[in-house]
Amino acid sequence: MTPDITPITMPKFGLAMTEGKIAGWLVEPGTQVTAGEELVDIETSKITNTFESPVAGLLRRHVAANGEMLPVGALIGIVADAAVADADIDAFITRFQADFAAASDQADGAEAADEPVMMQVGAHSLRVHDRGTGDGTPLVLIHGFGGDLKNWMLNHAALAHGRRVIAFDLPGHGGSSKDVGPGTLAFFADVTAQLLAHLDLSRVHVMGHSLGGGIALTLACTQPALVASLTLIAPAGLGPQINMDFINGFIEADCVRGVQDVLKYLVHDKALIGRRMADDVLRYKRLDGAEAALRKVAAACFPDGKQGDDLRFVLASADMPVTLIWGQADEILPVAQADGLPGSVIRHILPAIGHMPQLESATAVNEVVEAFIGHEVATA
Amino acid sequence: MSKKSFRQAINEALRQEMRRDPTVILMGEDVAGGRGGSAGTQDAWGGVLGVTKGLYEEFGETRVLDTPITEASYIGAAAGAAVTGLRPVAELMFVDFVGCCLDQIMNQAAKFRYMFGGKARTPLVIRAMYGAGFNAAAQHSQALYPLFTHIPGLKVVIPSSPYEAKGLLISAIRDDDPVIFLENKVMYDVEEEVPDEPYAIPFGEANLTREGDDVTIVAFGRMVGMANEAADRLAKKGIGCTVIDPRTTSPLDSETILDCVADTGRLVIVDESSPRCNMATDIAALVAEQAFDSLRAPIRRVVPPHTPVPFATVLETLYLPSVEKIEAAVTATMNHRVTEKV
Numbered sequence: 001m002t003p004d005i006t007p008i009t010m011p012k013f014g015l016a017m018t019e020g021k022i023a024g025w026l027v028e029p030g031t032q033v034t035a036g037e038e039l040v041d042i043e044t045s046k047i048t049n050t051f052e053s054p055v056a057g058l059l060r061r062h063v064a065a066n067g068e069m070l071p072v073g074a075l076i077g078i079v080a081d082a083a084v085a086d087a088d089i090d091a092f093i094t095r096f097q098a099d100f101a102a103a104s105d106q107a108d109g110a111e112a113a114d115e116p117v118m119m120q121v122g123a124h125s126l127r128v129h130d131r132g133t134g135d136g137t138p139l140v141l142i143h144g145f146g147g148d149l150k151n152w153m154l155n156h157a158a159l160a161h162g163r164r165v166i167a168f169d170l171p172g173h174g175g176s177s178k179d180v181g182p183g184t185l186a187f188f189a190d191v192t193a194q195l196l197a198h199l200d201l202s203r204v205h206v207m208g209h210s211l212g213g214g215i216a217l218t219l220a221c222t223q224p225a226l227v228a229s230l231t232l233i234a235p236a237g238l239g240p241q242i243n244m245d246f247i248n249g250f251i252e253a254d255c256v257r258g259v260q261d262v263l264k265y266l267v268h269d270k271a272l273i274g275r276r277m278a279d280d281v282l283r284y285k286r287l288d289g290a291e292a293a294l295r296k297v298a299a300a301c302f303p304d305g306k307q308g309d310d311l312r313f314v315l316a317s318a319d320m321p322v323t324l325i326w327g328q329a330d331e332i333l334p335v336a337q338a339d340g341l342p343g344s345v346i347r348h349i350l351p352a353i354g355h356m357p358q359l360e361s362a363t364a365v366n367e368v369v370e371a372f373i374g375h376e377v378a379t380a
Numbered sequence: 381m382s383k384k385s386f387r388q389a390i391n392e393a394l395r396q397e398m399r400r401d402p403t404v405i406l407m408g409e410d411v412a413g414g415r416g417g418s419a420g421t422q423d424a425w426g427g428v429l430g431v432t433k434g435l436y437e438e439f440g441e442t443r444v445l446d447t448p449i450t451e452a453s454y455i456g457a458a459a460g461a462a463v464t465g466l467r468p469v470a471e472l473m474f475v476d477f478v479g480c481c482l483d484q485i486m487n488q489a490a491k492f493r494y495m496f497g498g499k500a501r502t503p504l505v506i507r508a509m510y511g512a513g514f515n516a517a518a519q520h521s522q523a524l525y526p527l528f529t530h531i532p533g534l535k536v537v538i539p540s541s542p543y544e545a546k547g548l549l550i551s552a553i554r555d556d557d558p559v560i561f562l563e564n565k566v567m568y569d570v571e572e573e574v575p576d577e578p579y580a581i582p583f584g585e586a587n588l589t590r591e592g593d594d595v596t597i598v599a600f601g602r603m604v605g606m607a608n609e610a611a612d613r614l615a616k617k618g619i620g621c622t623v624i625d626p627r628t629t630s631p632l633d634s635e636t637i638l639d640c641v642a643d644t645g646r647l648v649i650v651d652e653s654s655p656r657c658n659m660a661t662d663i664a665a666l667v668a669e670q671a672f673d674s675l676r677a678p679i680r681r682v683v684p685p686h687t688p689v690p691f692a693t694v695l696e697t698l699y700l701p702s703v704e705k706i707e708a709a710v711t712a713t714m715n716h717r718v719t720e721k722v
Contacts, residue, residue, distance in 0.1 A: 018569070127381075175381050175575065255585055275588060286547060288578040 004084050005092050006055050008039065008063075008077035010070045017044045021069045022076060026050070031059050033079070040076065058082050060089055074100060116149060116175065121198045124191060127175035128168040130199070132160025137205055137228045139373060141167040142192060144210030144236075145301075146250050146294060148174025148284065151209065154362035159369060166204075168195060170212070172293030174284060180293045183300035185211075185237070185309050189218035196226060205373045207231035209358060210333065211301065217311040220318055230322045231369055234330055234355050236301065237311030239337035244305045246332050251294045256282060268329040268354035315341055322346070323372045325365060327353030346372070384574040386567045387431050389542035390507075393549035394432065394469060396578045398439055401467060404553055405443045407458050408471030408507075412436040412446040428473060429509070429568055451481035455506065459489040459558070462504035467553060474520045475508035475562060478527070489558040490533030501556040505549075509565040511602060511652060512689040512700050516565070521689035521696075523653035525600070528560045529629040529662070535559040535583055536630040540604035542572050547581030548627060554580060564602040584631035588640075592620025595710050596640040598663055599623060599650040603701055607650050610706035619714055629659055637663060638671050645676035646713045650701050655683040677716035680709040 010020050023041035027033055033053045040051050053059075057079040064076040075096050078089055116129035129149050139159060143151040149167035159165050170188055172180035181187045192215060196204060205228050208216030213235020220227045236242075249262035259278040264270045284290055301308055315322060323346045326338045332355040338347055348368050350357050358365045384392065398404045413426040413436055426433025436444040447454035451472065458470035472478060478485065485506065492500040512521040528536045535557055539545035545563070552559040589604060590597075590611040599607035604625040611621035622640050626633055641647050647667055651660040660681040667679060682701045690696050 178577070254582065256588075275591060279587075283575075283579070286579040286581060287575060288580070 004081050005089060006057060006079040007075050007092075007096055008054070008079060010064075010072050010074045010076055011042065011051050012072045013042065013044055013047065013049050017072060019069055019071045020044050022064050022066050023048050024066050025062055025077075027053075027059050029059055029061055033057065033059050053079065055079055060084070061093070063093060071104070118175070119195070119198060121191065122194050124171050124179065124194075125177040126168050126171070126191075126195060128166060128195070128199075129156065130164060130166045131156060132162075132164050134162035134164070136163030137203060137373070138164040138166060138201055139205040139207060139369075140192070140196065140201075141165065142188075142206065142208040142212030142215050143167070143170065143173070144208075144212045145247065145297060146173070146281070146284075147209070147212075150174070150280070151356070152358060155358050155366055155369070158362070158366045163373075166195075166199065166201075170215075172290070172297060178287065178289030178293045180296050183293070183296035183298075185214045185218040185301060185311075186222070188215040189222055192219055193223050193226060202226065203228050205229045205231065207233065207369065208235060209233040210355065211236050211297070213237065214301070214307075214309060214311060217314045218309075220320060221311070221314045224319060227320050229320050229373055230318070231325070231372060232322065233325045233358055233365070234327060234333050234335075235324070236307055236333065237309050237314075238341070239334070240306040240310075241334055241337070242302055242305075242307050243332045244302065247298050247302060250281075251291060251298060254282075254285075259285075265331045266355045267360050268327065268352055269360060272360065312341070315345055321372070323368065324348065325350065325357050325368060327355060327357045327360065329353060330355045381573050381575050383571045384542050384546075386539075386542045386545055386563070386570045387429065389546040389574050390431050390549055390563065391426075391433065391435070392574070392576075393546045393553070393578070394435060395438065397467075397550055397553045398435065398443065400578070401553075402443075403465065404467045404469065405445065405461070406432060406435060406439075406469050406471070407445045407447055407454050408432075409447055409449055409473055411471050412441070412444045427471065429565070431563075431568070432471070451477050452484060455481040456484040456488065458506070459484055459492075459502060459504055462489070462502045462558070463492050463500050467503045467505075469505040469507060469553060472506055472508035474516075475510040475524050476519050476522050478508070478524060485528075485534070485558070485560075486531050490531050492533075493557065494533060502558050503553075503556045504558040505552045505555075505561055506558070507549075507561045507563065510562045511564040511566060512684075512696055513566040513602075515691060515693060515696065517691040518688035523562075523601075523651075525560075525562055525629055526653050526658045526662070529632075529659065530657075533558065534630060535628060537561045537583065537628050538601040539563065539627070540587075540589075540599075540601055540625045541567075542570060542574050544581065544587070544625070544627065546574055547579045548583075550578055551580040551583060555583070562601065567602055570605075581627065583628045584633050585627065586633035586636040587625045587627055588622060588636070589625055590621055590623040592622050592644075594620045594644055595622070595646040595648060595713055596637070596644045597621050597623045597648045597650060597706065597710065598637060599625060599706075600629070600659060601652070603650040603652055606701060606703050607706055609703045610710065613703070613707060614710055619710060621710060629662075632662075634666055634670075637666065641667050641671045642674045645674050646710075646716075647675070648680045648682060648706065648709045648713060650682045650706055652684060652701055655681065655686050658683065676718070677713040680713050682706050682709045 021043040023043040035056045038050045039053045060080045061078040141152045148169045169176040206216045213232040214237035246265040253259040256278045263273045325348045328351045411432045458468040492502045597607045607623045649660040664679045684699045
């Protein structure tokens with residue numbers, strides 16, 4: 001900033017002031033002003049006030065004309081010594097305006113494009129993140145119990161090449177509305193189908209994790225025409241056992257430490273569970289209705305401390321290709337549930353990985369999925 | 381989820397709780413927003429800072445009550461309404477005005493539960509703005525939270541961001557005890573992502589806004605943002621700071637503070653209230669008493685001088701803690717060397 005040139009900017013008179021109108025200049029350019037001399041009347045939504053010169057010097061320009069409305073901080077005038085050339089003042093104004101515009105663009109740009117949006121789907125308000133473009137069959141990602149679309153943060157963008165990849169928060173979860181109806185797999189499969197219809201998608205690859213895997217299996221059973229392929233990551237529905245210490249602990253934990261302890265069940269490498277992750281979970285759990293939704297889902301899907309739905313029959317009769325990914329060290333759903341399935345199911349058992357391979361072993365999972373659904377596209 | 385200002389977050393918390401619970405009412409000077417006037421306008425401003433804007437329109441004059449400029453009467457009325465079944469949110473405008481109604485708060489509302497043998501509950505919230513930095517001069521700039529923290533029976537909440545403000549105000553309204561909810565007046569335009577749904581942040585649980593191994597910084601309200609900025613600058617110099625936002629001064633999450641001090645061995649407390657008997661002295665005493673052996677350097681306090689808040693901008697700036705002052709305090713505690721006495 002040139003020391004000889006002083007920008008006069010739109011002042012902030014009150015806490016609520018974001019913009020002001022030049023109600024009338026009181027001093028014409030070419031006038032010598034003293035610090036504290038009345039320069040210009042500024043009208044805000046609340047009051048008209050006289051702005052006093054912050055410095056002594058020669059008022060060289062009115063940059064803003066009478067009647068102009070400008071945001072706080074915008075350039076309205078220039079005070080500079082008589083020795084400063086007009087060209088230098090012009091250059092100063094150009095530079096100031098460019099910087100000011102860039103700063104406001106940056107402030108506005110935060111809410112640009114690639115962000116989840118809220119969609120009204122039937123009775124539900126769903127948070128949906130739709131990424132990528134291309135001719136490939138779209139891929140839909142269904143998270144698990146207590147999760148949200150951020151569970152796919154290491155997979156979503158990586159897979160969104162040549163195809164749309166749509167992640168969403170199930171009802172009762174994340175930013176979606178908290179009514180979970182009966183809380184059953186069939187209910188969630190139905191909402192997923194409604195979302196696909198809303199997005200005008202008639203055939204998609206479906207990847208589901210944990211409870212989301214059970215939802216994907218249910219969808220493949222009830223609406224097989226919708227499902228081009230199934231990628232199941234440690235899915236529900238393939239055996240009765242489930243770690244209810246995790247389910248109940250997750251529902252009940254109400255402080256950072258408690259949540260952190262419970263989340264450790266999810267991964268083999270416990271160091272992955274940081275305070276931030278627990279903070280995020282608490283933010284969700286503290287939303288009105290979230291805990292009640294979780295209780296309802298747990299009661300519907302895991303009655304008597306066991307999984308209530310046996311969906312092995314779906315895989316026995318499924319027409320679509322199926323890939324199964326499971327962490328050998330899964331502490332929520334035992335990896336043994338991956339055994340005894342039809343030979344057509346492609347199995348990837350990942351050693352030293354817990355219940356969330358898509359997080360703990362993201363690169364391997366992304367490669368498996370890319371090869372699997374990429375291949376499907378090629379042969380389609 | 382969308383970006384909301386501190387002002388909008390507070391407004392949304394009030395609106396959602398008023399929709400949820402018909403016993404929630406608002407009382408205060410101008411909370412209905414300048415009713416009357418030459419144009420007959422109602423809800424023109426929504427309070428002096430626009431925080432309650434639109435609530436009179438939605439809930440009407442039976443639930444949004446403009447009061448005369450008589451703090452003792454309407455704070456007393458709010459305490460009485462609370463103890464007889466309503467959930468009033470009374471606004472004191474500037475916290476400095478508490479001098480006019482302290483008996484109603486300190487001797488009445490705060491004591492009801494205790495003096496009626498636990499049979500009375502007083503779900504009263506008193507909102508007020510506090511803090512220096514806006515040229516509001518000595519009678520409108522104080523940070524009086526230590527005064528309330530001193531009184532058993534009151535809960536004291538100091539939100540540090542829009543997200544915190546919404547969740548803590550909802551908890552305050554749902555709480556069955558009197559809660560003093562203090563809003564830093566410089567923060568009303570601060571924006572961040574705030575969920576659209578209602579949510580409640582519990583009292584007495586500190587929030588860690590930064591994590592580092594070298595120094596623990598405890599900061600309140602607006603000071604949390606400054607502490608975060610100082611921590612970010614210091615991180616570039618290789619000094620890791622944990623920043624604790626206690627959220628509430630009463631109850632105080634001593635456990636988190638002691639745990640963090642045990643990890644870092646160094647403590648800096650940033651408090652914009654007057655330095656004698658403030659939160660910085662309180663926490664310094666707590667740590668000196670219970671974590672003395674963890675300390676590797678003297679506790680440092682970044683606090684204003686013991687003077688009224690000055691009006692002149694340069695003096696007010698000098699008065700308040702700043703990012704630079706926090707950085708200097710952290711650097712000083714890092715540079716401290718223990719001298720062994722023989």
